[in-house]
Amino acid sequence: MILKLMNEFESDLMSYSPNPSISVDAQNNVVREALMHPHIFSKNGSLGEATPMTMGIVFSGGPAPGGHDVLCGILSHLRPNDRLIGFCNGPGGLLKGQYKEIFKQDMQLIEGLGGFDFLGTDRTKISTDDQFSRVQEVVKSLGIRVLIVVGGDDSNTNALFLSDVLYGMCNVIGVPKTIDGDLVMDPYLPITFGFHTATQHYASLVQQLFIDAVATRKYWHVVKLMGRAASHVTLEVANQVCPNACLLSEEILQKKWGFIEVVDYFSTVIIDRLAAGKPYGVIIFPEGIVDVVPELNAYVDGNVDPINHALASIGARPISLPEVSEDSHGNKNMSFLDTETIFIDAIYAYLNHQGSSDSSIQMLAHFFGYTGRSENPSSFDSLYSLLLGKTAYELALSNITGVIVGCEFSSKTVRPLGIPLLSMVTFDDQRQRYVIQKQLVSHTSTNFQLYLKNKASWVQQDIGFPRKEVFEIPNRVHLDYLNEELIE
Ligand code: FBP
Numbered sequence: 345m346i347l348k349l350m351n352e353f354e355s356d357l358m359s360y361s362p363n364p365s366i367s368v369d370a371q372n373n374v375v376r377e378a379l380m381h382p383h384i385f386s387k388n389g390s391l392g393e394a395t396p397m398t399m400g401i402v403f404s405g406g407p408a409p410g411g412h413d414v415l416c417g418i419l420s421h422l423r424p425n426d427r428l429i430g431f432c433n434g435p436g437g438l439l440k441g442q443y444k445e446i447f448k449q450d451m452q453l454i455e456g457l458g459g460f461d462f463l464g465t466d467r468t469k470i471s472t473d474d475q476f477s478r479v480q481e482v483v484k485s486l487g488i489r490v491l492i493v494v495g496g497d498d499s500n501t502n503a504l505f506l507s508d509v510l511y512g513m514c515n516v517i518g519v520p521k522t523i524d525g526d527l528v529m530d531p532y533l534p535i536t537f538g539f540h541t542a543t544q545h546y547a548s549l550v551q552q553l554f555i556d557a558v559a560t561r562k563y564w565h566v567v568k569l570m571g572r573a574a575s576h577v578t579l580e581v582a583n584q585v586c587p588n589a590c591l592l593s594e595e596i597l598q599k600k601w602g603f604i605e606v607v608d609y610f611s612t613v614i615i616d617r618l619a620a621g622k623p624y625g626v627i628i629f630p631e632g633i634v635d636v637v638p639e640l641n642a643y644v645d646g647n648v649d650p651i652n653h654a655l656a657s658i659g660a661r662p663i664s665l666p667e668v669s670e671d672s673h674g675n676k677n678m679s680f681l682d683t684e685t686i687f688i689d690a691i692y693a694y695l696n697h698q699g700s701s702d703s704s705i706q707m708l709a710h711f712f713g714y715t716g717r718s719e720n721p722s723s724f725d726s727l728y729s730l731l732l733g734k735t736a737y738e739l740a741l742s743n744i745t746g747v748i749v750g751c752e753f754s755s756k757t758v759r760p761l762g763i764p765l766l767s768m769v770t771f772d773d774q775r776q777r778y779v780i781q782k783q784l785v786s787h788t789s790t791n792f793q794l795y796l797k798n799k800a801s802w803v804q805q806d807i808g809f810p811r812k813e814v815f816e817i818p819n820r821v822h823l824d825y826l827n828e829e830l831i832e
Contacts, residue, residue: 405499410541546569566691
């Protein structure tokens with residue numbers, strides 16, 4: 345069935361034309377005016393069968409499983425005189441003109457392999473006039489007619505601005521990637537590549553910890569999961585594994601909780617299980633928690649007083665200032681923060697403080713992050729990335745610019761799309777510029793509602809038999825049927 349869908353998909357693509365219902369401008373046309381370019385994302389007639397095309401491609405931001413399959417999707421479509429130039433080491437490498445030509449035979453090397461290491465990547469933001477001129481020079485000197493940017497929200501913001509700067513010289517097309525799953529636009533872009541594999545990887549690791557904890561009955565595993573502002577990764581893993589305690593950033597924001605409330609929640613679950621004769625269990629939370637717990641946020645920003653004040657109130661030892669770096673888009677590197685250890689120290693102190701300390705409580709800290717980005721793609725991500733690559737190529741042939749590849753799933757069709765990047769940007773008051781906003785976990789989403797409904801029952805739960813199959817995706821973007829088809 346999936347192959348049938350892919351065949352239909354290929355024939356649909358040839359007749360691709362933008363869907364007027366999604367070719368919407370950002371609110372009040374304001375971005376269009378700011379960009380001063382009325383033709384962005386317009387379709388300018390196809391390039392024509394005979395015109396050879398030189399395409400450039402750059403990986404941007406954090407790696408995600410499926411990037412190499414995007415390359416394969418493009419390579420599989422290249423006509424004899426087309427060329428694919430891969431820029432090395434991300435947008436920074438593009439600015440330096442670092443590149444290598446990618447050939448069809450490279451597919452054998454990279455097909456189905458995780459990570460972004462074939463080309464490399466970085467997080468350079470392209471925003472200054474000098475940088476734009478530099479990209480123009482590089483693109484011109486290599487005769488690149490289409491530049492494909494494989495990235496998340498920040499990288500595709502780059503792509504939008506580049507499409508304006510390069511208008512008439514080179515078309516720009518974005519491909520949606522990120523394990524964080526926060527670059528979505530329902531129903532045209534329901535998922536980024538990489539999310540499925542990474543969550544499958546983390547769910548499997550957390551489940552293994554849980555199995556070990558139940559067998560040995562002596563440890564609490566406190567697990568921080570990768571995922572910056574949005575908690576989609578942790579939500580997905582929670583629904584898969586049913587940990588004894590979990591908090592999402594969006595949930596903490598809604599409850600307006602501070603550090604002590606978070607510690608109180610984790611400690612209460614530990615006490616409740618202890619009362620049931622279970623001095624063990626699993627706690628998970630997203631690394632993005634530092635953004636929403638005020639004391640941790642102040643700590644990241646260099647003010648250690650609020651967190652130390654909170655720790656002192658429960659008799660926990662103070663902590664010293666961390667060095668937290670920031671990328672050129674202004675994102676803090678959260679993976680540097682040892683929140684899992686901070687929470688463990690605070691929980692021990694809190695249990696002591698409450699007089700409920702018990703020497704049988706032993707906690708171990710874990711962080712699951714970078715490995716999920718270089719895991720080999722799941723069958724879904726592999727196929728999806730291939731489709732995204734093929735769509736990017738077809739959009740390139742359609743001579744369209746300023747779009748990101750989308751894909752609408754239904755139980756009967758997989759419909760490839762180009763979504764105007766402009767329709768995804770809003771003005772960010774904090775950063776004082778136009779950006780594609782990260783999509784946080786919606787409180788009304790099926791996944792979040794499922795999580796809320798089941799969470800209380802997870803407190804006393806132990807993983808048992810029959811073992812819950814990781815990884816069925818409950819109600820998520822119609823992937824279930826794809827998985828089923830793949831297994832057939
Ligand atoms: P992208 O948004 O670029 O895909 O990266 C997401 C991510 O994997 C986050 O989950 C994580 O916080 C961050 O990258 C880590 O970045 P770095 O590689 O710079 O340490």
